[in-house]
Amino acid sequence: MEFKDYYKVMGVARDATEAQIKQAYRKLARKYHPDVSKEPNAEARFKEVGEAYEVLKSPEKRAAYDRLGSGPRPGEDFRPPPDFGSGFEFAGAGPSGGGEDYSDFFESLFGRAGAGANRGRHHFDTGRGEDHHAKIMLDLEAALQGGSRSFTLRMPELDADGRLAMHERVLNVQIPKGILPGQTIRLAGQGSRPPQTAGQAAAPDGDLYIEVEFQPHPLYRIDGRDLYLDLPVAPWEAALGAGVKTPTPGGVVDLKIPAGSHAGTKLRLKGRGMPASPAGDFYVVLQIALPPASDEKTKAAYRALSEAMPFNPRASLGV
């Protein structure tokens, strides 16, 4: 198992004060929070930081962790000492920072229950099971075509002893054609089972809410229900007009480029966006691709063009 240097993760000294640790956590959490961050691996980094903070903010856990020393040398395997944590009592503080998903290292030291079972949420005595929330990342193609997809969800659940355990399950979900990012799917009865009271009728299970987001697509951008594609065209295609081929989600189509188009010209293909109801549109945004003057012939063509027309691209700058 890999030893985790929580001080290094947080970028603080081993003798950092509680205030310094909190400050470091806040700064890193803002940087890597999956809702605001576009950093690569933001989610993984955010979890790592949350886990480090979970240990370092608690005087008991931190003291126990400190007794491990600075860990094995790089590449060496780490095994927790058998007496780890003896003499410390870990209070079950609610997890911070998305940290329901801890590393093996953390769990070997503090157990899964170390994360604390108290979610700090308002409890409603409706008798019903708790609702759960999950997020899935869909490929655009899956949303365009619809159809069934399997997802593996990891959820913390309380076991019979009231301890928090990670529960993994596979869900097969029917993805409706034309689903859009930011929409929510509710799967009734797929949340928690309520605690059973002997002699009483079983209360209904909670629901599972799935937040849908899309993986970035190599060609298309999505805005609401519309799709955008940057389509490169040659300068003469834009100037003179042309028929070109363009990819669309429904397949390659022939597109007429009107004469006098320029970079940024938007062409709309009605109803060829997301197959929602009503369907979105597909926008082609023209980009002018400049042919390289790589040989004598093209250089001569460029020279002929410059002689043929007085063109000052900087006229609007007053020079």
Place this chain on the structure above:
Amino acid sequence: MSLPDETYLTGEIFDERSALSVNDLTRMFAVDERRIVEWVEEGVISVIEVDGAHWRISGTQLRRARIALRLERDLGVNPAGVALVLELLEELERFRREHGRGRS
């Protein structure tokens, strides 16, 4: 709760056509009504129909509510701060879309 592998679940979609009540949201997010009212007052989520005392909330607002919950929990941002973050995020997304060849 566990189902045979062959079973495909069909869910209910929440989008701009869904009209949720304050109660629906308190249940979904396990928060109390005061929190929902605060979110509405601070502009974290918007109300689509005020029919006397009855608020209806569009399914598109659920994403904002979820982000609010996470930012409050993870970063200690208050509802006014969340509203500001959401506005800036929207602006950033618009900017990326228009200028970014934004494949982020």
